[in-house]
Amino acid sequence: MEGILKPSMEWYFHTAIYRKRADINAVLHTHSPYTTGLAISGVKLRPITLEAATMLADVPILPFRYPGTEELGVQVGEAILGKRAVILQNHGVIAVGFDLFEALTTIEILEEISIMTFVASQFGPPKEIPPDQIELIKRLYRI
Numbered sequence: 280m281e282g283i284l285k286p287s288m289e290w291y292f293h294t295a296i297y298r299k300r301a302d303i304n305a306v307l308h309t310h311s312p313y314t315t316g317l318a319i320s321g322v323k324l325r326p327i328t329l330e331a332a333t334m335l336a337d338v339p340i341l342p343f344r345y346p347g348t349e350e351l352g353v354q355v356g357e358a359i360l361g362k363r364a365v366i367l368q369n370h371g372v373i374a375v376g377f378d379l380f381e382a383l384t385t386i387e388i389l390e391e392i393s394i395m396t397f398v399a400s401q402f403g404p405p406k407e408i409p410p411d412q413i414e415l416i417k418r419l420y421r422i
């Protein structure tokens with residue numbers, strides 16, 4: 280170990296991600312209140328915006344594991360394959376990226392979509408972007 284700062288207590292999942300994903304150079308972990316709050320109630324994010332439909336189509340909610348444990352590290356290491364982010368139920372969010380900017384953007388978009396979901400839910404079920412429109416956008420932008 281090098282450097283003067285103490286590693287995060289969550290070093291298990293940070294290192295698990297770097298071991299499993301050669302394409303990842305940044306891992307961010309937050310306790311984003313809206314994203315975490317919706318996950319605590321089991322609310323999965325739906326395609327209510329273009330970003331939600333294309334970038335964050337499938338963000339899994341992982342069952343609670345005690346923070347800072349090897350068990351949580353193993354769980355996250357397996358779940359992060361092919362994903363930009365995972366949500367830890369009753370805990371927070373983990374986002375990954377090629378760099379810190381990409382990981383932070385994912386955290387911000389997740390929280391933005393969660394706030395929209397929360398607000399929309401006060402007035403009825405949130406309306407989703409129709410699947411044919413999502414496919415069209417994916418084709419246009421080659422996503």
Ligand SMILES: [Zn+2]
Nearest residue numbers: 308346370371
């Ligand atoms: Zn945490």
